Amino acid sequence: MNRVAAVITATMLLIATTGPARAQGASVEDSIAAYREMLADDNPAELWEIKGKAFWAKKRGPKNASLEACNLGLGPGVVKGAFAQLPRFFADSGRVQDLEMRLVSCMIDLQGLSRAEAEKNHFSTDNDASDIEALSAWIASESKGMPIALPQSHPKEKEAYAVGEQLFHYRAGPYDFACSTCHSSSGTRIRLQVLPNLTEPAEAKAIFASWPAYRVSQGTVRTMENRITDCLRQQRMPMADYGSQVITDLTVYMGVQAAGGQMAAPGLKR
Amino acid sequence: MNPIRKLSLVLAVIAVAGCAAPQVGSEASSLDARTAAALASSFTGAPPEWLQRLVQDDVQAQCSTARGRPSGDVAGAIVLSQQAALKYPDSGLMGDWKNGEKIAQSGVGLQFSDKPGTVPGGNCYACHQIAKAEIAHGTIGPSLLGYGKLRGQSEAIQKYTYGKIYNAQAYVPCSLMPRFGHKGILNEQQMKDLTALLLDPASPVNQ
Numbered sequence: 001m002n003r004v005a006a007v008i009t010a011t012m013l014l015i016a017t018t019g020p021a022r023a024q025g026a027s028v029e030d031s032i033a034a035y036r037e038m039l040a041d042d043n044p045a046e047l048w049e050i051k052g053k054a055f056w057a058k059k060r061g062p063k064n065a066s067l068e069a070c071n072l073g074l075g076p077g078v079v080k081g082a083f084a085q086l087p088r089f090f091a092d093s094g095r096v097q098d099l100e101m102r103l104v105s106c107m108i109d110l111q112g113l114s115r116a117e118a119e120k121n122h123f124s125t126d127n128d129a130s131d132i133e134a135l136s137a138w139i140a141s142e143s144k145g146m147p148i149a150l151p152q153s154h155p156k157e158k159e160a161y162a163v164g165e166q167l168f169h170y171r172a173g174p175y176d177f178a179c180s181t182c183h184s185s186s187g188t189r190i191r192l193q194v195l196p197n198l199t200e201p202a203e204a205k206a207i208f209a210s211w212p213a214y215r216v217s218q219g220t221v222r223t224m225e226n227r228i229t230d231c232l233r234q235q236r237m238p239m240a241d242y243g244s245q246v247i248t249d250l251t252v253y254m255g256v257q258a259a260g261g262q263m264a265a266p267g268l269k270r
Numbered sequence: 271m272n273p274i275r276k277l278s279l280v281l282a283v284i285a286v287a288g289c290a291a292p293q294v295g296s297e298a299s300s301l302d303a304r305t306a307a308a309l310a311s312s313f314t315g316a317p318p319e320w321l322q323r324l325v326q327d328d329v330q331a332q333c334s335t336a337r338g339r340p341s342g343d344v345a346g347a348i349v350l351s352q353q354a355a356l357k358y359p360d361s362g363l364m365g366d367w368k369n370g371e372k373i374a375q376s377g378v379g380l381q382f383s384d385k386p387g388t389v390p391g392g393n394c395y396a397c398h399q400i401a402k403a404e405i406a407h408g409t410i411g412p413s414l415l416g417y418g419k420l421r422g423q424s425e426a427i428q429k430y431t432y433g434k435i436y437n438a439q440a441y442v443p444c445s446l447m448p449r450f451g452h453k454g455i456l457n458e459q460q461m462k463d464l465t466a467l468l469l470d471p472a473s474p475v476n477q
Binding site: 163195240246 | 301302304305308314315316324329337381382395406408410446448453454
């Protein structure tokens with residue numbers, strides 16, 4: 001932990017001391033490399049992985065069932081490698097779903113929970129831990145080292161990508177911001193925070209590969225749904241519904257841009 | 271039309287566009303309709319008065335379609351329309367640079383996490399280097415350090431600077447910089463104070 005905080009502080013200082021000079025592409029790569037290096041060391045997300053693995057096997061709900069028969073896309077109960085291919089289309093729900101929405105579907109179908117119960121505390125707070133954050137950490141870790149390969153064969157998967165790309169460039173609201181305002185050129189920052197260029201495959205790969213991630217500033221594992229919700233907040237958009245189509249489509253857009261990257265989640269972030 | 275009627279009309283248009291998607295002839299307009307439908311379905315928990323933010327004005331729509339790089343004709347039309355919409359104070363363009371510095375630092379306002387009624391800041395440091403002492407500045411926009419020293423304080427420069435803050439796209443179509451006056455983010459006094467921050471010889475920007 002201390003080491004993590006130290007490396008992050010050092011990275012920030014490094015950026016700060018570059019002063020007025022525009023941060024160059026290289027410094028983005030440096031900080032991505034620094035992140036990667038940290039991933040190899042102790043990541044507090046391991047605790048979430050352990051909890052998530054236990055949670056997967058735990059019986060609960062009116063049907064007193066575990067999630068072990070949940071189909072994450074590669075067949076019932078197959079966890080290894082599943083995350084590297086999400087979001088994808090599921091015939092039973094008729095929708096393109098990310099990991100979180102798939103887990104909610106399984107909690108409803110297999111365990112008999114209501115949607116509200118399944119989605120409870122989906123983003124943890126200081127007072128309430130999130131089962132979904134723990135499950136996400138563990139399931140993501142089971143795809144480590146595998147290539148990102150979101151399927152693009154079903155028409156709904158293609159549509160999600162196309163709409164996601166539109167949404168990425170959709171300027172609106174009082175500030176005229178789109179995702180692209182902050183994430184379509186390399187080497188820029190907001191204050192001291194380095195902004196990845198998510199339209200650039202090399203950067204998209206490294207970033208997409210690292211979520212969900214343990215966030216040092218928040219002391220918990222956060223998912224991509226949470227990251228996008230927070231960026232929509234900075235974009236001065238309204239709060240998006242959990243599992244909304246906008247979030248799924250943006251995730252598909254970023255994931256397809258990142259095709260071939262090597263999964264390294266859970267990552268470790270500021 | 272009262273705001274609520276206008277909003278419901280807008281949302282009705284979005285909903286109809288969404289349903290009509292498969293019938294729409296051209297691929298591009300069908301994609302736009304699907305995008306509008308995705309937006310219309312994704313914020314059901316938000317207060318109704320926030321939904322207007324999802325609807326683009328003409329400039330936002332043109333800049334999105336052009337991916338921020340409008341062609342000559344579109345670019346020219348944006349600059350003309352935004353120039354025509356510029357509004358200047360009745361007297362004086364220079365306020366108090368000390369207040370300007372506070373406004374430039376403040377990043378609060380207009381986020382769903384802000385307390386309702388929070389006065390929005392300019393958040394200029396998010397994107398610009400301004401006073402030298404502040405090292406935690408972003409780099410999306412150019413450095414403004416020494417801005418007034420380089421350009422002087424002529425009336426033309428004052429007018430350009432105030433106008434730029436009021437509506438960046440009156441000069442650079444599809445700029446990444448928010449249109450602070452045009453969109454009602456900052457008030458007249460705040461924009462005058464920021465103009466002074468950039469131009470006043472006593473401001474730390476020009477030391």
